[in-house]
Amino acid sequence: MKLSVKENRTEAIAAACAALDGGEVVGIPTETVYGLAADATNEQAVQRIFSVKRRPSFNPLICHCSDIEMAERLAHFEPVSRALAEACWPGPLTLVLPMRADAGLPSITTAGLETVAIRLPSGFSCDLIKAFGKPLAAPSANISGKVSATSADHVVADLGAAVGLVLDDGPTPIGVESTILKIDGGEVRLLRSGGLTVERIAATTGIEVLTKIQSGKIVAPGMMESHYAPNAVVRLNAVDAKVGEVVLTFGATPHRYELAVAILSLSASGNLEEAARNLYAMLKGADEIAPNGIAVAPIPEIGMGVAINDRLRRAAAPRP
Ligand code: AMP
Ligand code: MG
Numbered sequence: 001m002k003l004s005v006k007e008n009r010t011e012a013i014a015a016a017c018a019a020l021d022g023g024e025v026v027g028i029p030t031e032t033v034y035g036l037a038a039d040a041t042n043e044q045a046v047q048r049i050f051s052v053k054r055r056p057s058f059n060p061l062i063c064h065c066s067d068i069e070m071a072e073r074l075a076h077f078e079p080v081s082r083a084l085a086e087a088c089w090p091g092p093l094t095l096v097l098p099m100r101a102d103a104g105l106p107s108i109t110t111a112g113l114e115t116v117a118i119r120l121p122s123g124f125s126c127d128l129i130k131a132f133g134k135p136l137a138a139p140s141a142n143i144s145g146k147v148s149a150t151s152a153d154h155v156v157a158d159l160g161a162a163v164g165l166v167l168d169d170g171p172t173p174i175g176v177e178s179t180i181l182k183i184d185g186g187e188v189r190l191l192r193s194g195g196l197t198v199e200r201i202a203a204t205t206g207i208e209v210l211t212k213i214q215s216g217k218i219v220a221p222g223m224m225e226s227h228y229a230p231n232a233v234v235r236l237n238a239v240d241a242k243v244g245e246v247v248l249t250f251g252a253t254p255h256r257y258e259l260a261v262a263i264l265s266l267s268a269s270g271n272l273e274e275a276a277r278n279l280y281a282m283l284k285g286a287d288e289i290a291p292n293g294i295a296v297a298p299i300p301e302i303g304m305g306v307a308i309n310d311r312l313r314r315a316a317a318p319r320p
Pocket of ligand 1: 117
């Protein structure tokens with residue numbers, strides 16, 4: 001069942017809390033993408049997330065909290081993590097922190113790690129978690145490895161009857177997943193680029209984020225090479241179209257796309273935030289045309305373009 005948050009916020013929160021209390025999974029809107037939420041402290045409920053999404057069990061979940069006090073019951077905060085939390089939460093930033101021994105999370109939530117990933121979302125999902133009173137584990141509400149859901153209809157189309165309740169709050173305002181930072185001693189390392197740019201983090205906190213992934217070292221379990229993948233093959237930095245391709249353009253393009261079956265504009269004005277908002281819906285829309293492939297125009301590797309290009313590289317990576 002789909003319930004509109006805009007039309008009846010109180011009923012939506014009550015219905016979601018009842019379902020979550022009963023150990024069910026619920027599709028919820030967040031400012032990044034739609035999440036498939038369950039009580040992070042309930043082992044069977046979290047197990048449902050993994051089975052509905054067909055998510056590998058080694059891929060840990062993000063625990064969403066409504067305030068820093070709830071987050072502090074899960075993890076140890078050092079001065080640098082506290083500064084990041086105070087400056088950037090609520091928002092599209094996830095912190096991977098040392099887990100408290102008394103966090104009360106089953107090992108399935110963190111895939112058996114001694115660290116826990118925490119985020120404070122803004123808007124409706126924050127109010128929902130406050131009403132529920134416990135952290136919600138919530139990965140994106142889509143089959144694992146596929147394109148993430150940025151509308152309630154995407155959730156229903158992808159997960160269908162496996163999810164009894166989906167809350168609809170319209171399209172998500174950011175459109176890509178959260179930025180993930182791991183805090184280790186005084187060191188702040190980028191595990192995944194996302195909705196909050198490292199430039200913005202540096203500007204608001206003065207904290208420098210290490211962005212170079214050390215070669216050969218696995219820093220984030222579950223950061224699969226192929227992910228966010230539509231059915232069609234994806235070709236990047238396309239300055240022309242091959243016969244039968246759908247093209248996703250960016251800005252006023254000087255390129256040659258006459259052979260395309262369709263052209264979708266991520267942002268006609270070359271706005272990277274708008275392109276992020278449109279990215280997943282347009283990858284899904286392109287797929288519906290069942291093209292020979294999806295060709296994507298070059299996207300500048302700055303600001304939000306870093307997260308967009310990360311998702312596009314994974315969408316284009318060889319499939320397992
Ligand atoms: P998703 O929920 O699919 O957007 O992805 C959450 C991602 O967070 C996972 O794929 C992991 O890479 C990362 N993550 C979650 N928990 C941890 C952790 N304890 N340590 C490192 N990475 C984590
Ligand atoms: Mg996901």
